[in-house]
Amino acid sequence: MKTIRSKLILYFFVFVVLFNVVSISIFFSSRSFLQEYDSSFRQFLLLNQISQTSNQLYEKANQFVLGRNQRVLNDFQKLRVTLNEKTKQLQNQKGFGEIQVKSYIHMIETLIQECEMSIGFAIRDDIDQYSLHIKEARNTSSYLQDTTMSLIDHKLTDYQTFYDDLERRKRSFIWFALFLFNTTVLLAVFFALWFSRGINKPVQILSKAASEVSAGKLDGPIIHIDSNDELKLLGETFNLMRKNIRQYIAEIEEKSELDSLLKELELKHLQNQINPHFLFNTLNTISRTAYFENAEETSRLIHAVSTLLRYSLGNINQSVRLREEIKVVTEYFYIQKTRFSDRITFSVNVAEECKKIQVPRLILQPIVENAFIHGVEGMEEGGNILLNIFSENGRTIAEIHDNGAGMTEELVTLITNHQEKNSQHVGHSTGIGLQNVMRRMELFYQAENLVSISSAKGRGTSVKLIFPMEEGDSLEGNNCG
Template sequence: MHKNNYYFTAFQNVALRKKITLIVIISLLLICISFLINLHFLTKQYDNDLYDANAQLLNNVITNIESQMSTIADISSYVTADTSIQESLTYLLDNQENTKTAISRRDAYEALYPYMFSNEYIKSITLITDHDIITMGENFPSALVDLDTMNNQAIQNAGRISWESGKTANQSTYCVREIRELKYVKLRKLAILYIRIDMEQIISDALEDAGYAADVIDFIILQNKEQIYPNETSIDISSITSDWDYDTKSYHMATIDSQKKFIISGSMRYVDWDYYYLRDYDRIFNHITRAKYATIFYTMLISMIALLLTNFSVQSILKHLDYLVVKIRQFGEGITKPPKKNYNYENRTDEIGTLHRSFDQMTHSVKVLRDENYDKQILLKDTTIKMLEQQINPHFLYNTLDTINWMAQMYGADDISTMALSLGNLFRVSISQNNDLIHLETELDFLNNYIQIQKIRFKERLQFEISIPKQYYQIFIPKLCIQPLVENALIHAMEHSDETCNIELSIEEEENKYLLKVSNTGSAFEDDLLEKIEQHTLKPEGSGVGLTNISSRIKLIYGTEYGLSFYNKNGYAIVVLSIPKEYSKEHNNSFQTT
């Protein structure tokens, strides 16, 4: 944690120019890394799509090849079941050399004719008996093939087809099956059928139909890991594919004779052969590789250009901030005249222009305020001196009122005594230098002194009642904020009327505030009273100015949501003073701690 704080603090202390440059570099680096990762996945996806496309085409090739082999297998079935061939081979089996064996051999030969030319890929059809070989088409190379192995395999298959190729069949491909006697279901061996096919032409045509060209593709077929197609090739596919994991994927990349190859492998289910499709990787992927490297190059180039442009832009922006810092530093040192700069910020509307204009306006305002304050301080000192010269000692005033009170009691003038005592108490509270916030109980004591004087004046016409439970006496309120409200009620309700005036002081509690209410009969408030007084649309009478002063004091102390409000209800003019609960509690705790 300490190490992290160290790096964070170090970064905070780096110059703003370097911070922005570092952030831009990191952002560009993250964008480049994200781009390269996406490019990698896109290239990989392209490889998969290429494999899928080639695998689909190759599947068509394999299907075509298997279809041709299936057709040849059907032809072999027709040959084994041909009546003429069955009869000729049966006669040859049961009879040795005589005049009719030559005729039977000829009949068998002629019976092969329609089958020989029923498929363009059949090169020859051969019947091999125990004593003879009958061939239609190209000569059967009996001396070049492993005839014994092929015959034994056919006999073991008991009439099922086998496909022989590779070294055993002299690099040719044969459809081999045993012909048995079908008459009376004797199933005696009559001959071995060999149909030699042009596998190279079948594969070549299938590839051409799929759109492949022989110069860009190698197609290799293995039987039991022995290459059977093509007859001659320089590629040893078995050694290349020996360590492949076929369960993971069916395509691979391999380097053969210094050339990278794209290889797809699979099996021909019909004949249980494995095939391998090889294409020159460079021909397929060279343009992709070039595009990839070109993309990376241009990405890096554009990133460098973006970095240079960003650095230039940051320099051009921060030079104005540097100039602002110089002005602030000089202002802090007391130099009010800014350094010369051949640039006008007055017509600039962006944040930099706003900062410079605001700072210039602030420095001008500070200078004006400083000069005005200096003049006011001089005037205040002169005023203070004059006030000290003319000030009356407040103790002389208190002693005088006490003397009047004593003499009034001595002569039995109770009203004069009460007024003198109450007036003295009012003066003490008014000129005291205590806090601006006092307990509600203290404010009510002050109000009671005021009411005592007014009751002597108005007698029974004034009915005053305080309806505030003692539980609220310890809340704090602004000093001398209730008496002006009661005085305002007296002025408007009794100065111009001889009727009895009822004044009631009460308190209500809401969720987050206290509401002190002064209600009186004999008058009514105008709508929007405070606004009219403040805007001078209504001339204040009596303590009207005092109301605006009280409202301003409350808003300054507590906030604009508190203050005075006025309304009329049921013949009463009601003024409401609102103060917050929490402020009063906090001030009370602070007062108790002190």
């Protein structure tokens, strides 16, 4: 992952390299001009030095002829050596015509030769010869001066071309400098805007999302930051934080709803949840049974009622084994069968391996009671309620089916969607309705669609409960509270 710091260092390095490349290019270009200018200037100096040395050489030779002075002769020898060195330098110079250089060097050699011959004949006191040769040396020196001026003039003509080219390059360099300056400014502005946008845009997105979170809006879109630096990590961390907050709030709401349901149940227990109508009918049944039968049946009935009352008054927060729920349903069946005799048939089919699983307390009896009250209680005969519990795909399934009055599709939808607000489906013995059972199942197992209802008007109702836990799993720590 690239960091913002590494990006800044990279951009700075790119600009430094760019400026260095341009600076080096300008340096070498200027150096080439300077070398060319220096070469031309040195050629001018060399020609001027040769011209002056040649003239001095002639003057020393003439002085010696006139005065016969040894010091003048020594100066002549030094000037001759210097002139020879300058001549060799001229041979190595470029920019002159080969013929012109050879002719010029030949004149220099002629001058030296004439001067030496003048001095030699002067030493011999041969007036005619040294006069002839000194005159020839004077002419050669004069011609050499003219030739030097001609070469300098020719070189100046070439230099004019060089100077014009230099002026053109100067103007081009000015335009190049302006172009380079504008390009550099534009590139700097572009990179500054691009880089700042890469930082500012994600910051604005994060700032907006943070404002929404502070305002309580936690369902905003996921933040996508298209970068590979700290801002992307910050965006991912913010998404995770908002998700965790949503989950935490959902857990608090679920716990609050569960607490509300439990408090409602506890209140019903404190308010004597045994419906007077149910108690009245049960007591009448016990009375009739005591009248027509022996005391054993009455005792059994009283035992069933006490079992049901004791179980319904137990701690609603604790989970229980499924066998205890089945026992309570069986006692409830016994009480109702005693009341209605052969009008209603109760059947229980339970797989043995399903009895050990942990389930919420009072989860089966309210549904069975609902099937009785709203399904088969009004039937004169042929009423049937079936409790079937079996294992399927690692889950325990409980089905409560009746062949009673049934419900409309609209009412089934209202119940399954938790929209049925009246107390039509609240049991007499416990005060617990279908919606309470459904919601406690969802909260207990932290899952949805665990209760399904299939019904048709006049064709009965089938309620299916799904217990996700495997057989033998302990849910004692996962109680309703």
